Amino acid sequence: MKIVHLSRSDTSGGAALAAYRLHTALRASGEDSTMLVESRMSGDKTVRVALLGGSVGARARRTVRTRRVHRDRARYVPVRPGLATLFSDDRALYGAELAGQIDRDAVVTLHWIARFVELRELIRALGPGRKYVWRLADMNPFTGGCHADGGCGRYVGACGECPLLAPAGPRDLSHQIWARKRAALEQLGDAQLEVVAVSKTSAEHARASSLLGRFRVTVIPPSVDTTVFRPFNRLFSRRILGMETEGPVLLYAAHSLEDPLKGANVLCEAAVGLEDTAGVTLVTMGHGVVPALGACVRHIALGPVLDARLAAYVYSCADLVVLPSRQEAFGQVVIEALACGVPVAGFDTYGMRDAITEGVTGFVAREATAAGLRAALSEALASVERLRAMRAACRESAARFAADVVAKQYQVLYRRLVGDGGR
Numbered sequence: 001m002k003i004v005h006l007s008r009s010d011t012s013g014g015a016a017l018a019a020y021r022l023h024t025a026l027r028a029s030g031e032d033s034t035m036l037v038e039s040r041m042s043g044d045k046t047v048r049v050a051l052l053g054g055s056v057g058a059r060a061r062r063t064v065r066t067r068r069v070h071r072d073r074a075r076y077v078p079v080r081p082g083l084a085t086l087f088s089d090d091r092a093l094y095g096a097e098l099a100g101q102i103d104r105d106a107v108v109t110l111h112w113i114a115r116f117v118e119l120r121e122l123i124r125a126l127g128p129g130r131k132y133v134w135r136l137a138d139m140n141p142f143t144g145g146c147h148a149d150g151g152c153g154r155y156v157g158a159c160g161e162c163p164l165l166a167p168a169g170p171r172d173l174s175h176q177i178w179a180r181k182r183a184a185l186e187q188l189g190d191a192q193l194e195v196v197a198v199s200k201t202s203a204e205h206a207r208a209s210s211l212l213g214r215f216r217v218t219v220i221p222p223s224v225d226t227t228v229f230r231p232f233n234r235l236f237s238r239r240i241l242g243m244e245t246e247g248p249v250l251l252y253a254a255h256s257l258e259d260p261l262k263g264a265n266v267l268c269e270a271a272v273g274l275e276d277t278a279g280v281t282l283v284t285m286g287h288g289v290v291p292a293l294g295a296c297v298r299h300i301a302l303g304p305v306l307d308a309r310l311a312a313y314v315y316s317c318a319d320l321v322v323l324p325s326r327q328e329a330f331g332q333v334v335i336e337a338l339a340c341g342v343p344v345a346g347f348d349t350y351g352m353r354d355a356i357t358e359g360v361t362g363f364v365a366r367e368a369t370a371a372g373l374r375a376a377l378s379e380a381l382a383s384v385e386r387l388r389a390m391r392a393a394c395r396e397s398a399a400r401f402a403a404d405v406v407a408k409q410y411q412v413l414y415r416r417l418v419g420d421g422g423r
Contacts, residue, residue, distance in 0.1 A: 001414060002106035003033045006098070008116040011041040013255045014332040015112035015137035018198075018222045020047070022109075022135070025223055025407035031414075036101060038094065038116045050116075053097035065091045065118070076165045076173045085148040085261065085327075087164055088114035088140055090177045090184075095121025102126065107414055110134040114147070120184035131417050132188065133410075134212075135196040135220075138329050142181075142209035144174030148261060148327040155209045181211055194417050196220050196410075198330040199350045218413055221354065223406035224335045226398055228308045231341035231391060232316035240313050243300065247279045248384045250297075250377070251318035251342070253333050255304075258288035263324030268292040269370035270324070270377060280381060285314050315340035319387045320380050323352060326368050330354075339398040341391035345376050355401075361394045 005023050009016040019035070020042065026033040027046065035047040052058070069089050095118035102108060108130060113119070123130070138147040144159030152163055160175035162168050185193075195217045197203035203219045206212045235246070243249070250271075254262040268290065274280045274297050281298045284290065285305050293299045305311045315321065321337040323346035330351030337344050338355065344362040346352045356362035363380045365372035380387060399405070 001031060001418060002103050003031055003109055003414065004102050004106040005033065005035045005109045005111060006113055006117055007035060007037050007111035008113060009039045009041055010035055010037050010044065010047045012039065013112070016041075017255075018137065018332060019111035019135070020044075021223050021225065021403060022406070022410065023047075025403035026410065029404065029407045029411060031407075031411065036098065048101070050094055050098055050101060052093060053100075058097055061095075062093050065093070072173050072176075076167070085146045085150060085164070086114075086140075087145045088147065089145065089173075090114075090119065090180050092116050092118045094118065096125035098122055099125035107131045107133060107418060110141075112137045114140050120180060120187070123184055123187045130192065132193045133196060133413065133417065134193060136198065136202055136206060136329060139202075139205060142206060142211040144176075144178035144181075146174075150327065155205070155211070157210060178211070185211055190214055190216075194218060194413055196413070198222050199354050201350045201353060202329050220406060220409045220413070221351070221401055222330055222332055222335060223403045224332075224339045224398065224401050225308070226339045226402045229312045229315070229336050229339035229398075231395055232313055234316060234319075234388070237313040237317035241302070241317055243281075243283075243317060245281050247281060248320070248381050248387075249318045250274075250280050250282045250381070251285065251315065251321045251337075252282060252293075252324070253285040253314070253321065253336075255286055256288050257284055257286040257290050261325055261328055263326060264290045264293070266326070266370050266373060267322060267324040268296055270373040271297040272374075274374070274377060274381070283314070283318065285311065311336070312340055315342050318342050319384055320345055320363075320377070322346060322373075322377065324373060325349075335398060335401040338394045339401070341395040343380070343387055343390045343394055345373070345380050347373070355397070357393075357397070361390060361397050 005019055007016055007019040010020045011017050023033050023035050036050050040047050040049050069091050092115055140147045143155045159178040160170045162172055162174035165172050193215045195206050195212050195215050197206050197219050198221055203217050206217045283300045285302045287304045315337055321342050321344045323331050326347050328350055334344050334351050334355050347368045348364045358364050363376045365376040
């Protein structure tokens, strides 16, 4: 069985990293798995960079699509930048050109393809009978453009009247994108596509959506290499990283610390007073800076840590990891922290809901506000000894996210899809 993963990148960002981890786990399990990406960050030869067709017709189609996207961007101006989400058009440079780079009998697995793959053209070019798996990194596959709907719920219908756009209306850009996605998916029979949600909440949204609701939806969590992400001695880890503190350490990690989805603004508000009450040092790991954090708590910014083994030491130096995002498909940070034996505090959403057991492997805020998060952090940091006693349970709970365990679930799904038509 051949499997081709389409992802904008292989390791740049949480969604790309999750796709790459699945790819490598499948290869380790004996599957013929390759990745096709727009941007390759690793040196892995099983990851191929997609090539654009050079024919006159292909170049002309790309030019027209690009002009139309720029025209729509000029016409529809986002009016609610405070809503923590991206907005992506379904049109992209790569479409039919990818078909010739995909083996004829391969199962196509879609990951984060926004701004990379034009789905309608790809499906048409690959022809009838092709099997697809779509792993939902966020909500974009079944919305009219947003990657997190902020609770608007319009994906259940035909989108339109988008709270992100001005002017908004029944046939605004979000509805146009939704209609093009519907046209793309109408080329597929119910048994040609399996949808993989990474959390139960994400699965509920997909099943309720007008675009993906008719396909089978399976919940399979993201994976982590538990041989790399594992516990190290806390004080030894701090010495390696040059930290002199022996007090409680709170870790906030994300690919981009400034990504609104990750909730740095919520953390800034929640962290006020923690240094005085608990003597906390906040460590951040990721791209970008959050200057406001330094004003509310003692702060050490490590920047991006690209080596996974070194990242495991960063997790191990912490007493608690905080995940302040309020709408996110899962959050790779959760399982990386657990694999390193570190409890997690955050909101009762998505991956937190699936991965964390209150008081055993983490702390869940009773309300999704800065005040609620501060209360959860204060409760957790009230007894650092309790946090350290939770480490064994955290590590044990990470076993269900181990790469080989997750890969087996995908193998079952692929064989069901290929073997009996997905039903």
